[in-house]
Amino acid sequence: MTTVCVHGLGYVGLPTAALLAHNGNEVVGYDVDERKLDRLHRRELRLGEADLERYIVEALDDGTLVPSNTVEPANVHVICVPTPLDFDAERADLEYVLSAASGITDVLREGDTVILESTVPPGTTEGPLREALEESGLRAGEEFHLAYSPETVLPGNILEELRTNDRFVGGIDDASTDHAVALYEPCIDGDVNRTPDATTAEFVKLAQNAYRDLNIGFANELANIAKDYGVNTRDAIALANRHSRVDILQPGPGVGGHCLPVDPLFFAHDSDSLDLIYSARRVNDGMSEFVVDLLEEHLGTLEGKRVAVLGVAYKANVDDTRNSPGLKLAGELQQATPDRALADGGAAVETRLCDPLVDDDRLDLVSVDEAVTDADAIVVTADHDVFRDLDPVETREKMRGDLLLDTKGTMDADAWDAAGFDVVGL
Numbered sequence: 054m055t056t057v058c059v060h061g062l063g064y065v066g067l068p069t070a071a072l073l074a075h076n077g078n079e080v081v082g083y084d085v086d087e088r089k090l091d092r093l094h095r096r097e098l099r100l101g102e103a104d105l106e107r108y109i110v111e112a113l114d115d116g117t118l119v120p121s122n123t124v125e126p127a128n129v130h131v132i133c134v135p136t137p138l139d140f141d142a143e144r145a146d147l148e149y150v151l152s153a154a155s156g157i158t159d160v161l162r163e164g165d166t167v168i169l170e171s172t173v174p175p176g177t178t179e180g181p182l183r184e185a186l187e188e189s190g191l192r193a194g195e196e197f198h199l200a201y202s203p204e205t206v207l208p209g210n211i212l213e214e215l216r217t218n219d220r221f222v223g224g225i226d227d228a229s230t231d232h233a234v235a236l237y238e239p240c241i242d243g244d245v246n247r248t249p250d251a252t253t254a255e256f257v258k259l260a261q262n263a264y265r266d267l268n269i270g271f272a273n274e275l276a277n278i279a280k281d282y283g284v285n286t287r288d289a290i291a292l293a294n295r296h297s298r299v300d301i302l303q304p305g306p307g308v309g310g311h312c313l314p315v316d317p318l319f320f321a322h323d324s325d326s327l328d329l330i331y332s333a334r335r336v337n338d339g340m341s342e343f344v345v346d347l348l349e350e351h352l353g354t355l356e357g358k359r360v361a362v363l364g365v366a367y368k369a370n371v372d373d374t375r376n377s378p379g380l381k382l383a384g385e386l387q388q389a390t391p392d393r394a395l396a397d398g399g400a401a402v403e404t405r406l407c408d409p410l411v412d413d414d415r416l417d418l419v420s421v422d423e424a425v426t427d428a429d430a431i432v433v434t435a436d437h438d439v440f441r442d443l444d445p446v447e448t449r450e451k452m453r454g455d456l457l458l459d460t461k462g463t464m465d466a467d468a469w470d471a472a473g474f475d476v477v478g479l
């Protein structure tokens with residue numbers, strides 16, 4: 054039986070640990086966060102995906118997955134720790150990866166395999182990770198195996214994608230690739246593809262996320278252009294996509310999450326050749342300003358207006374607020390009343406934030422009812438099912454104004470229009 058130690062039990066590591074545990078491996082899940090480990094021991098999982106929670110609990114209950122606050126010796130170490138962007142330095146912060154590596158050096162044995170799954174700049178596995186692991190005194194490629202295999206699951210559908218997505222695996226040599234492929238192949242229905250080396254695998258992961266960011270950026274730019282021509286962007290995109298070689302994504306209030314707004318910039322680590330990638334980032338980041346301008350245009354002025362922002366999760370039906378477009382929009386609305394107007398006795402715009410999926414004491418979140426009561430406008434910034442189910446007639450009765458700005462194109466425009474709303478989209 055293969056023993057595996059998974060380092061980092063977050064959105065990626067915990068499901069991965071369960072997948073490996075369900076497929077004949079003895080898995081220890083190591084995390085530095087004691088509260089997270091306590092919650093796992095108590096079976097308190099709040100992942101928002103019921104099938105995934107059951108799957109993880111099964112592995113915990115049958116003892117094939119054991120949470121631990123110490124790094125354990127294992128045949129395979131899988132690293133799934135965060136790789137945030139240091140926004141000021143515009144560089145990936147590799148601190149967590151290097152600290153995971155340093156934990157592994159204490160237990161690494163000859164013949165073991167280390168696989169990095171975190172999203173990283175090209176060259177990380179061959180460079181800083183290898184160097185950190187060799188502090189153990191063992192040589193990568195000669196005494197232990199080292200590979201990179203990115204995770205590509207889509208939050209909201211993690212279990213299904215974990216089992217069925219194709220994977221790609223790049224080792225620092227053929228034997229390392231063989232060992233990593235052997236770990237994943239029995240666990241997934243998708244193909245396990247070999248890349249020529251670890252750096253190519255790292256590059257491919259960034260290319261996928263940059264491509265998606267660019268495609269959304271194109272849709273967002275179309276939304277800006279369509280406004281100038283009085284064209285409905287979503288209708289136009291649907292028609293354009295009827296061509297078999299066109300596949301444009303959807304506009305929105307910005308690109309959130311911790312992957313698409315971050316990962317494309319990792320390409321800049323050792324390259325000055327980024328251009329489109331920066332443009333897409335600029336367009337996507339500019340969408341909150343576009344939405345503020347739309348609101349102002351339709352409300353006449355923002356001064357003294359009450360705006361209900363529905364959705365602070367970064368996308369539909371998840372609880373994750375990292376780089377949330379809804380929060381960014383609310384922040385920009387707060388800044389939108391000019392100091393001059395305030396000095397003249399004008400009132401600031403009031404925003405009420407609402408997201409029934411998010412449980413975060415640091416945010417001043419209110420119920421949908423509280424958010425819409427006496428509001429002048431609703432801005433929908435996340436396409437949660439729970440918002441789509443709102444009754445437009447009842448909502449209209451509670452409100453002071455009649456503007457529905459649906460940045461996600463998720464509400465039934467005809468029904469809201471019939472209930473007396475001024476329905477505006479992107």
Ligand SMILES: NC(=O)c1ccc[n+]([C@@H]2O[C@H](COP(=O)([O-])OP(=O)(O)OC[C@H]3O[C@@H](n4cnc5c(N)ncnc54)[C@H](O)[C@@H]3O)[C@@H](O)[C@H]2O)c1
Pocket residue numbers: 060061062063064065066083084085086089133134135136149152153156170171172173204205206207208311312
């Ligand atoms: N969430 C996703 O949808 C997704 C998808 C694909 C790839 N990724 C990438 O996977 C990586 C992990 O992302 P995530 O969303 O799971 O992060 P996360 O923040 O949800 O979880 C990371 C976990 O690692 C733990 N940790 C930090 N340092 C550690 C250490 N030295 N040893 C052990 N544990 C440590 C943290 O306590 C945390 O529980 C990132 O590189 C991310 O870009 C994420």
Ligand SMILES: CC(=O)N[C@@H]1[C@@H](OP(=O)(O)OP(=O)(O)OC[C@H]2O[C@@H](n3ccc(=O)[nH]c3=O)[C@H](O)[C@@H]2O)O[C@H](CO)[C@@H](O)[C@@H]1O
Pocket residue numbers: 172204205206207208261262265269302303304305306307308309310311312313316367368369378
């Ligand atoms: C290549 C790819 O598929 N990568 C995925 C991505 O996962 P994600 O959850 O970050 O991705 P999205 O669902 O795209 O959401 C991001 C933001 O874009 C907004 N959006 C989306 C579609 C659209 O048409 N218009 C929009 O405006 C949306 O609202 C949200 O704010 O990265 C993960 C980590 O690397 C991957 O594992 C995962 O495969």
